[in-house]
Amino acid sequence: MAESPITARGSDFAAWYQDVVLQGDLAEPAEIVKGCMVIKPNGYAVWELLQRELDDRFKAAGHQNVYFPLLIPQSFLHKEAEHVEGFAPELAVVTIAGGKQLEEPYVIRPTSETIVGHFFSKWIQSWRDLPVLVNQWANVLRWELRTRMFLRTTEFLWQEGHTAHATHEEALAEVLRILDIYADVAENVMAMPVIRGIKTQSEKFAGALRSYSIEAMMQNGLALQAGTSHDLGQNFGKAFGVQFQNQQGRLDYVWQTSWGVSTRLIGGLVMSHSDDNGLVLPPKLAPTRAVLVPIYRKEEERGRVLEAAHRMAAAVGAKVDTREGLTPGAKFFHWERRGVPVVLELGPRDLNAGSIVLKRRDTGVKEAVPQAELSARLAAVLAAMQADLYRAARARLESNTVLANSLEEVESLLGEVTAEKGGGRFVMAHLKNDPMCDARLKEFKATVRCIPLADAWDGPGKCILTGEPVERRVVIAKAY
Amino acid sequence: MAESPITARGSDFAAWYQDVVLQGDLAEPAEIVKGCMVIKPNGYAVWELLQRELDDRFKAAGHQNVYFPLLIPQSFLHKEAEHVEGFAPELAVVTIAGGKQLEEPYVIRPTSETIVGHFFSKWIQSWRDLPVLVNQWANVLRWELRTRMFLRTTEFLWQEGHTAHATHEEALAEVLRILDIYADVAENVMAMPVIRGIKTQSEKFAGALRSYSIEAMMQNGLALQAGTSHDLGQNFGKAFGVQFQNQQGRLDYVWQTSWGVSTRLIGGLVMSHSDDNGLVLPPKLAPTRAVLVPIYRKEEERGRVLEAAHRMAAAVGAKVDTREGLTPGAKFFHWERRGVPVVLELGPRDLNAGSIVLKRRDTGVKEAVPQAELSARLAAVLAAMQADLYRAARARLESNTVLANSLEEVESLLGEVTAEKGGGRFVMAHLKNDPMCDARLKEFKATVRCIPLADAWDGPGKCILTGEPVERRVVIAKAY
Numbered sequence: 001m002a003e004s005p006i007t008a009r010g011s012d013f014a015a016w017y018q019d020v021v022l023q024g025d026l027a028e029p030a031e032i033v034k035g036c037m038v039i040k041p042n043g044y045a046v047w048e049l050l051q052r053e054l055d056d057r058f059k060a061a062g063h064q065n066v067y068f069p070l071l072i073p074q075s076f077l078h079k080e081a082e083h084v085e086g087f088a089p090e091l092a093v094v095t096i097a098g099g100k101q102l103e104e105p106y107v108i109r110p111t112s113e114t115i116v117g118h119f120f121s122k123w124i125q126s127w128r129d130l131p132v133l134v135n136q137w138a139n140v141l142r143w144e145l146r147t148r149m150f151l152r153t154t155e156f157l158w159q160e161g162h163t164a165h166a167t168h169e170e171a172l173a174e175v176l177r178i179l180d181i182y183a184d185v186a187e188n189v190m191a192m193p194v195i196r197g198i199k200t201q202s203e204k205f206a207g208a209l210r211s212y213s214i215e216a217m218m219q220n221g222l223a224l225q226a227g228t229s230h231d232l233g234q235n236f237g238k239a240f241g242v243q244f245q246n247q248q249g250r251l252d253y254v255w256q257t258s259w260g261v262s263t264r265l266i267g268g269l270v271m272s273h274s275d276d277n278g279l280v281l282p283p284k285l286a287p288t289r290a291v292l293v294p295i296y297r298k299e300e301e302r303g304r305v306l307e308a309a310h311r312m313a314a315a316v317g318a319k320v321d322t323r324e325g326l327t328p329g330a331k332f333f334h335w336e337r338r339g340v341p342v343v344l345e346l347g348p349r350d351l352n353a354g355s356i357v358l359k360r361r362d363t364g365v366k367e368a369v370p371q372a373e374l375s376a377r378l379a380a381v382l383a384a385m386q387a388d389l390y391r392a393a394r395a396r397l398e399s400n401t402v403l404a405n406s407l408e409e410v411e412s413l414l415g416e417v418t419a420e421k422g423g424g425r426f427v428m429a430h431l432k433n434d435p436m437c438d439a440r441l442k443e444f445k446a447t448v449r450c451i452p453l454a455d456a457w458d459g460p461g462k463c464i465l466t467g468e469p470v471e472r473r474v475v476i477a478k479a480y
Numbered sequence: 481m482a483e484s485p486i487t488a489r490g491s492d493f494a495a496w497y498q499d500v501v502l503q504g505d506l507a508e509p510a511e512i513v514k515g516c517m518v519i520k521p522n523g524y525a526v527w528e529l530l531q532r533e534l535d536d537r538f539k540a541a542g543h544q545n546v547y548f549p550l551l552i553p554q555s556f557l558h559k560e561a562e563h564v565e566g567f568a569p570e571l572a573v574v575t576i577a578g579g580k581q582l583e584e585p586y587v588i589r590p591t592s593e594t595i596v597g598h599f600f601s602k603w604i605q606s607w608r609d610l611p612v613l614v615n616q617w618a619n620v621l622r623w624e625l626r627t628r629m630f631l632r633t634t635e636f637l638w639q640e641g642h643t644a645h646a647t648h649e650e651a652l653a654e655v656l657r658i659l660d661i662y663a664d665v666a667e668n669v670m671a672m673p674v675i676r677g678i679k680t681q682s683e684k685f686a687g688a689l690r691s692y693s694i695e696a697m698m699q700n701g702l703a704l705q706a707g708t709s710h711d712l713g714q715n716f717g718k719a720f721g722v723q724f725q726n727q728q729g730r731l732d733y734v735w736q737t738s739w740g741v742s743t744r745l746i747g748g749l750v751m752s753h754s755d756d757n758g759l760v761l762p763p764k765l766a767p768t769r770a771v772l773v774p775i776y777r778k779e780e781e782r783g784r785v786l787e788a789a790h791r792m793a794a795a796v797g798a799k800v801d802t803r804e805g806l807t808p809g810a811k812f813f814h815w816e817r818r819g820v821p822v823v824l825e826l827g828p829r830d831l832n833a834g835s836i837v838l839k840r841r842d843t844g845v846k847e848a849v850p851q852a853e854l855s856a857r858l859a860a861v862l863a864a865m866q867a868d869l870y871r872a873a874r875a876r877l878e879s880n881t882v883l884a885n886s887l888e889e890v891e892s893l894l895g896e897v898t899a900e901k902g903g904g905r906f907v908m909a910h911l912k913n914d915p916m917c918d919a920r921l922k923e924f925k926a927t928v929r930c931i932p933l934a935d936a937w938d939g940p941g942k943c944i945l946t947g948e949p950v951e952r953r954v955v956i957a958k959a960y
Contacts, residue, residue, distance in 0.1 A: 030548070030549050030595075030599075032553055032556075032595075032598060033549040033551050033552070033553065033586065033595075034577075036549040036551070037549075038546065038547065038548055038549070038599055039546055039547035040546055041544035041545065041546055041614070044544070044545045044546050044547055045544070045545070048545065064521035064524070064525070065521065065524045065525070065528065066518065066519055066520055066521055066524050067518065067519035067524055067637065068510070068518055069510050069513040069516040069517075069518070069635055070588075070619055070621065070635050071513050071516070071572075071621075071635070072513070073512055073513065076512075088579070089578065089579055090578060091576075091577070091578075091579075092551075092574045092576070092577040092578075092586075093574060093575065093576040093577065094572045094573060094574050094575075094588070095573065095574075095575045095576060096571075096572070096573040096575060096585075097514075097571070097572040097573065097623045098569065098570060098571075098572075098623035098625070099568070099569055099571075105576075106513065106572075108550075108574070108588075115510075115512075115513075118512060119510075119518055134521070138619075139550055139618075139619065141550065141551075143577045143578035145578070155549055155550050155551070157547065
């Protein structure tokens, strides 16, 4: 595909995002399937790295991977009243199979709590069977009206964890353990700072007692819900009859949790670090960490440069771009757009000087490094880049977080914000966890992102809408 | 789940298979979704090991992973006449989404050649864009009438590779390269010997020019098609307008391949090695290679045994079964059914003797090993088991392969064979690659499994049905 210019962030953030995703070989819209995308090689490779980071942590915490069917009998969704209300408008329904009209249609899973509930009821009889800690990597489908690649697509890839416990206390500990894993991967792998919090009752998962989330701030100041962990209480246990005999010999319903992150994270990654030259990837999620571009003009330089290039690249695990018929400039441009953290340049002059040029993607800074020191310097530059990207994102989050003490103030701070124009912020205000309060914010398209778990601000105060006392300020923002 | 007896292979092979799968914690039927299963933790862990082995080889051969949409516009399937004829009867169709009847229904992918063809036509313009070598790990759906866990389920997990090339020669080299990767994984990882061959015209993939497969023999003598690699010719290129400008500046259609293996391989693994005591896994595909069961009767022995157990297990990467309230016998039984290759036993007497008992799953042989030699001995036993399982399966394949020189002979060898009773074989006969010939075999439910790539038998001969000369004997068998 030909490479075209990238829209500047400042002129149209949404167009910039689309350009970065396309030119970064991350994905492209699949216009022939409503709201879907094709995940391209660079995008899928980032997803594989993210999967590995997450999966290792889930397994270390005792979870096992399994796989449940894609199709769910339609009646299953109706067993939990809030759940069906939340998901019914977004379902894709299979009504014909094997050439025949089905007696009971199937829905394509929008999430799997219902089918998991069915199987938990078969697997769990006694406290000895608990906890059950399973996870699946799967595709799900939600028929969304407005879609954007990675951020909201009708089909997306995710992991969904499902656990069952003997007590509410244990389930809650699991919910928070997973929230910590999500925050750890977001901050220490994606270099994307997040706020951990509780969703308000009107923003919680359909069927949960309470939902927890991590919320990140994109470069345009909009919030992105980057992962959720749900305390399902006994809601699905009761809907699907998941009962167990407890240690006292009495029958009780299990306490369940569910939690997920999806390919949406890749959208968050793009909008956290990329720039007007295209994709910027933190080194820990870069499928290719370094590429070496050999430079030669005359045929007699070629052999010498290529020999040294391959030798040095092999020593540091870099890829050599040996493509013929492309200028070095075209190669630099190519790797820049794909977010490769470090590009190395090696030409006859560098060879004579015993050095090699190293260019860092985020800062654009070039330096000549003695060849003997390349390995150590490359490792140091990658580590510095990982840390700097996090620091920059953290500084942006902090400088765009402001306090507000009235609804008017919140509206004046957020009312004009759009995904395209940017200017978003996290507005911290005292607000009651009541659907009436959420509804007022919706008038200017803002939402409560979460009630933070930790109070980094000024403690209790009076709700800006009802005047009732609330424990702490909540995060209000415009969001994806 | 309570553990029940396993049916003997000799009395009912099909019931035995189902018991091994259930008791081995590999999968269970999802009776509420027609023909589907839940892949349980042990089964999914085997799949993850298989994925790793395959994926590493695909990537080493230059393939990149991508992800295409689950849903395909129904009209796409009609663009390739043979393809739609082959798959139409098995489709699941989405007719409602987002609460509305769809103008054009979508089918859930039974395989992705059509949607891949659509995108290849967007991605490929010039010979410089070729080859395109992509693969996806995905779920697919085929509405089958008779299903068996892993072997044939309406939904299954697989990988599907799709490539486009400038010449037929290159495409054919790719088809065979992949067939070799499949055979390598089957033989050297799964310990399952296979025959590489070409499918007859009536058994080829719907839409392919020619299909290649690897065929394995199960313990009941039935054949299992374990992987296929298709030479698609220019069929999909023409159907989807995938044209490129070749080096001579002329427009041409690309030459495509597609290839896949699925969770069916796990069924093949079970039916290759397992026994009347349950699952037997080759060490390379065992999620847990060794478990140590500590043995103590008196409370004062407990600490000493457990301390040594954890120390020794950690040194060799074994898991320690510390579950309380279970006898050592119950633990041995538990791990045996799950196919753990080696179980270690350690009690006070072993401690006093400075030894540890090692039991190998496939032979049941126990030996006392000096503790200092455990690591080396365990590695040697695992390697021997991997090699022995392959040798045994190879010997079975060879001793159950017979020649036949007439249709009557073929029928008398295969006519009475069933999956339940066993007694199957590979019957080698000269047969023309002609749908009329395949049809005659179907009268007694046998099929041509493949025309082997290499001739290990007696060369050319006359077709047992038409009398026409054919190059070599084909493999005829009853199959899953």
